[in-house]
Amino acid sequence: AQSVTQLGSHVSVSEGALVLLRCNYSSSVPPYLFWYVQYPNQGLQLLLKYTTGATLVKGINGFEAEFKKSETSFHLTKPSAHMSDAAEYFCAVSVGRGLRGKLTFGTGTRLTIIP
Amino acid sequence: AAGVIQSPRHLIKEKRETATLKCYPIPRHDTVYWYQQGPGQDPQFLISFYEKMQSDKGSIPDRFSAQQFSDYHSELNMSSLELGDSALYFCASSLGSGGPNEQFFGPGTRLTVL
Numbered sequence: 606a607q608s609v610t611q612l613g614s615h616v617s618v619s620e621g622a623l624v625l626l627r628c629n630y631s632s633s634v635p636p637y638l639f640w641y642v643q644y645p646n647q648g649l650q651l652l653l654k655y656t657t658g659a660t661l662v663k664g665i666n667g668f669e670a671e672f673k674k675s676e677t678s679f680h681l682t683k684p685s686a687h688m689s690d691a692a693e694y695f696c697a698v699s700v701g702r703g704l705r706g707k708l709t710f711g712t713g714t715r716l717t718i719i720p
Numbered sequence: 721a722a723g724v725i726q727s728p729r730h731l732i733k734e735k736r737e738t739a740t741l742k743c744y745p746i747p748r749h750d751t752v753y754w755y756q757q758g759p760g761q762d763p764q765f766l767i768s769f770y771e772k773m774q775s776d777k778g779s780i781p782d783r784f785s786a787q788q789f790s791d792y793h794s795e796l797n798m799s800s801l802e803l804g805d806s807a808l809y810f811c812a813s814s815l816g817s818g819g820p821n822e823q824f825f826g827p828g829t830r831l832t833v834l
Binding site for chain 2: 639641647648649650651654697699705707708709710711712713
C-alpha cells in the first residue's frame, strides 16, 4: 500500500521568501506524485505532477517539485512567496491499477504568508 | 473550460435521514472518483467508477452506495446518516486513457448532519 507524509501541518513564510513544503512517500512500485492546492471553501486544484521522465517538475503559479527516488521525497518549492499562495497544500500519491488509480493524500500543510 | 459539477453545494440533514449527492464529470471523462474530507482532515477515497462499472473501493461505509450512469454522471447515496458523516464530499473525474490519470476535482458538497 502507498502512503504520504507531509512534514509540518503549518508553515509560515514572509512574503517574498522561499516556500518549501515537504512530502515523503512510501510505495512498493514506482509512484505517480501530485501536489494539490485547496483554497478555503473550494475544491482541490492540481499544481503539478510527476509521472515519469524529468525529475524536476514545474507547475502553475511558479511552483516546482523535484522527485528524489533515493530520498522518497517530492518536496514543493517556490522561490518567492506571494500573499495569494496562502492555502492548504496536499501531496498525493497514486500507484493505480492501470490508468485509473485512486489518490492517497497526505494530511496537508497550511501555508500562511506573512506580509 | 467545463469543470466537474457537483450538486447540491450544501446539504443539511437530520440523523437517520438519507442524502443523494450528484456529480457531473468533465465531458468525455470516463472515470469518476468520490472522496470524503472531514473537518481538518485530508480527503479519503471512497469509491470510483470507470465506464459505469465500479473500479475501486476504499473506506466507504456499507450505508453508502454509488453508481455511474450511462451519461457518466455519478450519484452517491447515503442512508441512515450519522453525525460523523458531516464532511465535504468531493467528486473528481479523469480520462481513463492516455497515461497516468490527472483527476479534476469539483467544488464539493458540504454535508451537515444534525
